[in-house]
Amino acid sequence: MDDLATQADRKPRTERGRKTLRKLLDAAAVEFADHGFHEASISGITRRAGVALGTFYTYYDSKDAIFRALVRDMSEAVGTAARDAIEPDMGPLAVERAALQAFLEFAAEHKEVYRIIDEAEFVDPVSYRAHYERIGDRIEQRLKAGASTDGLRADLGEPEAWAVMGMNVFLGLRYAIWAQDGDPDPATVAKIANRLLREGIAGSKPD
Template sequence: MSENNIGKTVHLTRKTMETREKLLNAAEKVFGKKGYFETSVVNITQEAGVGQGTFYNYFLSKKEIFDALIHEYSRQLRKTIKEEMKNSATHEEAQKKGFLSFFNWVKKHPDLYSIVQQAVVVDQELYRWYYGKLASGFLKSLSAGVEDGEFKNTHLETVAYCLMSIGQFLGMRWVFWEGKDVPDDVFNAAMELIFNGIKNV
């Protein structure tokens, strides 16, 4: 699924870009609160304060704007994490910064986080695409750590998905459900598990 084939092609003047952003922001709120199946195009346009005709100038359907939100979320999240991980002294430090960046993102975008979770029943291909993109980023950073001798040369795709699951459920438990930051002792315990394991030797 291409990230570039979302929505009709429109001449992106400043005004049209602002309208598209308004529709995406409205869809984020409505999908986040009502869920995909209970949301209608009318709900989105009412939230955005535009007519239905305007909606169809940008998106062909409710499903297409849903897809667009997940693609936008994926791009922005990966870019933010990459920026936060730059200039780290070690690969371990970079991974820790990446986790913190993800938790901060979830706190700022809880509706988008909810929308990604909805994708598992709305469109499994899209759901797999989203996590595949995240895994690809993990694989690159883990491979760099292996090349520099900091990380073990093990099955890195397995490691990537394990790390994603840790981030996913810590973010769900503390940030999404409770609207809090991940507590320091929780974060430190998770990092201890990741980088030192649980075996008492």
């Protein structure tokens, strides 16, 4: 049985178990953010979570296993933040604006997400790639849905979705992780990015 199947079998079936799992993941986020993967320890995670060392092994086999679970958990949290910000009656450009603003606010509140996801490139490249593929897929689906309502071009696909994702990731790095006094707030940054999507950057029509 592979690792993912093994972890799925350990999914808690009680509310108490789900709360314990949540404590472990939240503690792991702080431990990995503070120390990096290689210096972080299982004992550090359990100490932060306030649980016994043996409890850890009820849910995870190793530090690698909880790191992979944490990357996926963070990826899902990013997606949830965007989905929760989208209203059913929004047009496609308004959807992208709301999703970006929600991501910027999420990243500002959970700055550890950048360090952990970036470290996954070297610790667990499969999880790293899967994280961005999930986000790219979500954006592509939104763009195609926007095209079906005549709000966006009909030929939008994966390249455009990854271009939007790249813009969003680096705006988050600059205005959430590297935020400075006097920076525009998330709503303003999202508005500026949305104008770029709507109007492009050309100052005049090409010849």
